[in-house]
Structures are given as C-alpha cells and as structure tokens.
Amino acid sequence: MVANALFAPRPLERDAPVFVAGHRGMVGSAICRHLAANGFGNILTRTHDELDLTDRAATFAFFRETRPAVVVVAAARVGGILANSTYPVDFISENLQIQVNVLDAAVEQRSERLLFLGSSCIYPKFADQPITEDSLLTGALEPTNDAYAIAKIAGIIQVQSVRRQYQLPWISAMPTNLYGPHDNFSENTSHVLPALIRRYDDATSSGQRVVTNWGSGAPRREFLHVDDMASACLHLLENYDGPSQVNVGTGVDHTIHEVARIVADAVDYTGETRWDTSKPDGTPRKLLDVSLLRESGWEARIPLQDGIAETVDWYRTHHASARV
Ligand SMILES: NC(=O)c1ccc[n+]([C@@H]2O[C@H](COP(=O)([O-])OP(=O)(O)OC[C@H]3O[C@@H](n4cnc5c(N)ncnc54)[C@H](OP(=O)(O)O)[C@@H]3O)[C@@H](O)[C@H]2O)c1
Numbered sequence: 001m002v003a004n005a006l007f008a009p010r011p012l013e014r015d016a017p018v019f020v021a022g023h024r025g026m027v028g029s030a031i032c033r034h035l036a037a038n039g040f041g042n043i044l045t046r047t048h049d050e051l052d053l054t055d056r057a058a059t060f061a062f063f064r065e066t067r068p069a070v071v072v073v074a075a076a077r078v079g080g081i082l083a084n085s086t087y088p089v090d091f092i093s094e095n096l097q098i099q100v101n102v103l104d105a106a107v108e109q110r111s112e113r114l115l116f117l118g119s120s121c122i123y124p125k126f127a128d129q130p131i132t133e134d135s136l137l138t139g140a141l142e143p144t145n146d147a148y149a150i151a152k153i154a155g156i157i158q159v160q161s162v163r164r165q166y167q168l169p170w171i172s173a174m175p176t177n178l179y180g181p182h183d184n185f186s187e188n189t190s191h192v193l194p195a196l197i198r199r200y201d202d203a204t205s206s207g208q209r210v211v212t213n214w215g216s217g218a219p220r221r222e223f224l225h226v227d228d229m230a231s232a233c234l235h236l237l238e239n240y241d242g243p244s245q246v247n248v249g250t251g252v253d254h255t256i257h258e259v260a261r262i263v264a265d266a267v268d269y270t271g272e273t274r275w276d277t278s279k280p281d282g283t284p285r286k287l288l289d290v291s292l293l294r295e296s297g298w299e300a301r302i303p304l305q306d307g308i309a310e311t312v313d314w315y316r317t318h319h320a321s322a323r324v
Helices: 026-037 056-066 081-086 088-108 143-166 192-206 226-239 256-266 291-295 304-317
Strands: 018-021 070-073 113-117 171-175 177-179 210-214 223-225 246-248 272-276
Touching: 018 026, 026 226, 056 088, 070 088, 070 226, 081 088, 081 143, 088 113, 088 143, 113 143, 113 226, 143 171, 171 226, 177 192, 177 226, 177 304, 192 210, 192 256, 192 304, 210 256, 223 226, 223 304, 226 246, 246 291, 256 272, 256 304
Parallel strands: 018 070, 070 113, 113 171, 171 246, 177 223, 210 272
Antiparallel strands: none
16 A cells, blocks of 8 residues: 555535646546536636647746636647657657646646646556556666656656645546547557557458557556546545555556457457567556555446447547547
8 A cells, every 4th residue: 555645535616717738638628528527617728729838938827817726737748659759859848848837837826736647657667567656766667658757757756746845735646548539549649549449440441351450469458438537537636635646547457459359349340350470569568556546435437348439439420520
C-alpha cells in the first residue's frame, strides 16, 4: 500500500468553475461529458486556438479572468511510439510548458483542487508487474518515450511540491492505455487500439483479405474505456487527497492477439490476420496495480468487448471529423 494515502469524501460544488484543459481531446471531452452528467454547470473550456497553454502570459491572463476553483489538466502533446520517437523534443518541451504554465497559474489563483493526468510510461521499463505507484523513479525508462515520460514525472513532482509548499490538496492520476470516442485514429500518431480499429475497419470496407499487424501479438496490455477514466477522475477529485499519483486501470490485461480478435469481430472482418515478427514487440507485459484506486472505492465497469464495439460505432459515424 502507498504511504500517506488519504481517502476523504469531499464533494465538489456543482456550480464551481471547473477548467478542463484539453476539452476537445479524448480524455478532456469524456471528462466534460461526465461532469455535465453529474450536474456541473460551470465548465470552463478553451480550444487550443483560443488559448495556447504554452503561452505563459495568455494562460495567466485566462486564469486571472476566470478564477477556476477546480482544474483538470488533460491538455498535452500525446502520441504513440512512432510520434514519440520521431518528435521527442516536442513531447518534452510542449508538455513541460503546458503543465508548468497551468499549474503556476492555478497556484496564483489558489485553485482549490487540481488533477494532473500523466501516463503509465512514467514507470521504469523493467518495473515489476503489476506496476505499483511506488515503483516510480526506481529504474531506467523505456527509451522510445523517455522525453514524454520525464515531462509527466516533472508534473507529478510539481503537484507534490504544491501540496508541500502551499498545502493545496492537488492530485495526479496515471491512466493505463485509454480508448473510446474522440480517440486519435491517425496512421502515424495513434496508439495500438485505435490503430487496430482503423486497420481492420479499412480492410472490411475495402474487401481486403489480409491484415498484417506489427510484432508477434504476444505482448500483454491493459485497456480502459475513456468514460471509465472520466468517472475515475471525478471520483478521485472528490475522494482522494494524497501525495502519491494514483494508477487508473482495469487491473486486467490482454494479449494484443486477443485484442485484434475482438476488433476484427467488432468490424465483421472475416479475412486473415498475419503477424510481422520482424517488427519489435516492445515490453512483454504492462499492467498497472490498481489496489490504491480500488481502496478509494472505484472500479472500472465497461467490458473491453462492449467498449470496442461502441468505439467502432463512433469511428464509423464520425469518420469525416475524426482524427484519421
Ligand atoms: N490516450 C491515452 O491512451 C492516454 C493514456 C494515458 C494517459 N493519457 C493522458 O491523458 C491526457 C489527455 O490525453 P488524450 O488522449 O485526451 O489526448 P488528445 O486526445 O490528443 O487531447 C489532448 C488535448 O490537448 C490539447 N492541447 C495540446 N496542446 C495544447 C496547447 N499547447 N494548448 C492548449 N491545448 C493543447 C489538444 O488540443 P488540439 O487537438 O487542438 O491540439 C487536445 O484537445 C494526456 O495527459 C495523456 O498523457 C492518455
């Protein structure tokens, strides 16, 4: 168990001004839907064009004008392995700037609660599985996304530092792989699950008879529907007040082979699947230990099959406007 965990129900005022940074992204949009469904009536949003969070002066001006009581930091430069290894400077620099500006501006306004979102890639490449929160900073990172991970680790430490220096009950959450509506389905920058959905759906609609996936299909990964993630975020904001980041996941993993099968079934693909074993598999297993989250009273609810079927529907319906 993580030391200093604190569970204390502290409901948020439903009319409190809540700034969701990155509200058009997959996570930010799910959080906005969940907040609205739970009675929040004063959700503050700005598109990237309206407010570039790497612009420190503009970020401070926005906070001075709107004085958010609650802040969710879901704005970030996000991408899969290819984007991370091709543009490491953008990943470290933009993410550091976004989070430092938002957290500093929120300190100036003494925002009462803040949730910083990171990612499971903050943990050492060879961390024991399932990965517990206290394995942070105990070993070397996966080199392909170390720039991004270091930015996220800096965010966790900044949140912990604000807790110490200003006694504000801010927290951080580290989600596992997420998927769902508004995901990024682009060929070059997407994560594994939306990439599989796109590949199998394209094959089905074009009548292609063979789909080839990278690697052996043997690595095990964990996937959480973004609506579950949004529910976990509100739950943590209202119930958790501890310095440790909290892992957010299902606690269950699947082989990529199994996930590809579920996706193929969801899009009615009847052709063959091949595995290109000349391509790297990556780490054999990545599963978060979610004991701390469970102890706080939250568990994932959306089964992977249902979540994938719903995401396929969303992808097909929103093909024209989705990130493809
Ligand atoms: N997706 C996952 O599987 C996953 C897993 C673990 C953790 N997370 C974490 O969850 C958070 C959100 O991820 P996501 O998947 O929702 O990403 P996303 O869909 O790419 O959304 C990111 C959002 O941030 C905005 N943004 C980026 N740079 C900005 C800037 N300089 N100023 C203002 N807004 C900016 C983007 O706006 P534009 O699109 O207009 O640029 C977008 O709305 C990230 O911290 C990520 O690390 C995601």
